Amino acid sequence: xxxxxxxxxxxxxxxxxxxxxxxxxxxxxxxxxxxxxxxxxxxxxxxxxxxxxxxxxxxxxxxxxxxxxxxxxxxxxxxxxxxxxxxxxxxxxxxxxxxxxxxxxxxxxxxxxxxxxxxxxxxxxxxxxxxxxxxxxxxxxxxxxxxxxxxxxxxxxxxxxxxxxxxxxxxxxxxxxxxxxxxxxxxxxxxxxxxxxxxxxxxxxxxxxx
Numbered sequence: 001x002x003x004x005x006x007x008x009x010x011x012x013x014x015x016x017x018x019x020x021x022x023x024x025x026x027x028x029x030x031x032x033x034x035x036x037x038x039x040x041x042x043x044x045x046x047x048x049x050x051x052x053x054x055x056x057x058x059x060x061x062x063x064x065x066x067x068x069x070x071x072x073x074x075x076x077x078x079x080x081x082x083x084x085x086x087x088x089x090x091x092x093x094x095x096x097x098x099x100x101x102x103x104x105x106x107x108x109x110x111x112x113x114x115x116x117x118x119x120x121x122x123x124x125x126x127x128x129x130x131x132x133x134x135x136x137x138x139x140x141x142x143x144x145x146x147x148x149x150x151x152x153x154x155x156x157x158x159x160x161x162x163x164x165x166x167x168x169x170x171x172x173x174x175x176x177x178x179x180x181x182x183x184x185x186x187x188x189x190x191x192x193x194x195x196x197x198x199x200x201x202x203x204x205x206x207x208x209x210x
Contacts, residue, residue: 005168005180008041016040017161017183021199027208031084034133034206037161037183038088045129045159045181046073046093072096074120074153078103078132078144081203085131085159097126101147103140110193112140117147124152133202135163135182136195138170145175161202162186164195 016037019025025033052069055062073096075089076082086098102116120126128148135141141158148156156178158171163182166189171180186195199205 005163005172005182005185006044007185008044008181008183010040013037013040013183020161021197023200025205027205030205034084034161034202035088035091038085038131038159039091041159041161041181041183042089042092042129045157045179072122072126074099074123074126074128076101076119076128076130076144076148078130078140079116081133081206082131084202084206085133085161089129089131097122099123099128099148101130101144103143105137105140105193110137110139112143114143114147119148119151123148124154126153127155128153128157130156130158131160132158133161133206134195134198135160135167135171135180136189137164137193138167138174141167141171142174145171145178149175157181162195162198164189164198167195 016033020033050069051066053064054067056065073093075086075096076099077086079100079102090096097120099119100116103112103114106113130144132141145156158178159181161183163185186198188196190196
């Protein structure tokens with residue numbers, strides 16, 4: 001694994017990932033866990049935001065203190081499962097803009113097919129964090145990031161919860177400049193392109209459509 005993959009092994013994240021994996025976890029709890037894990041991971045993904053010093057008056061005195069130095073952020077979920085991560089990310093960075101990229105995986109070829117792309121008009125001025133709970137074959141992430149790069153953002157990061165080695169390798173091969181954040185690097189993909197042990201179909205479990 002290259003230095004472009006950060007595994008978020010914080011005990012709280014790992015505990016919540018275990019609950020996500022449980023087949024008996026219902027859609028409501030599953031959605032809440034996705035949001036909570038995203039918020040915790042977003043803390044790590046925004047660790048390198050630049051700071052500047054400002055003057056602030058406390059009830060006691062005037063002092064110098066640090067604030068984020070005006071860098072603009074955009075979250076871009078890959079539809080539809082990525083939608084489940086947006087609220088958690090916005091809880092941490094409420095001023096961020098949200099774009100959307102719609103991709104589905106062809107059940108025969110397992111290749112991504114794009115059907116929707118709507119990004120903030122000032123995307124070229126923003127740092128982008130792409131959201132998708134699962135990095136399986138990597139096809140959707142590779143294609144989504146390629147589409148975003150055409151708009152010239154300042155920087156792109158990719159954040160998922162569960163990754164397969166095959167997907168991580170494919171993403172890093174196609175976009176070596178993209179920092180990847182995940183909560184668990186699982187074992188492998190099965191013959192149907194699902195992550196093992198994984199957690200099943202994240203979209204179906206988020207929206208209760210299985």
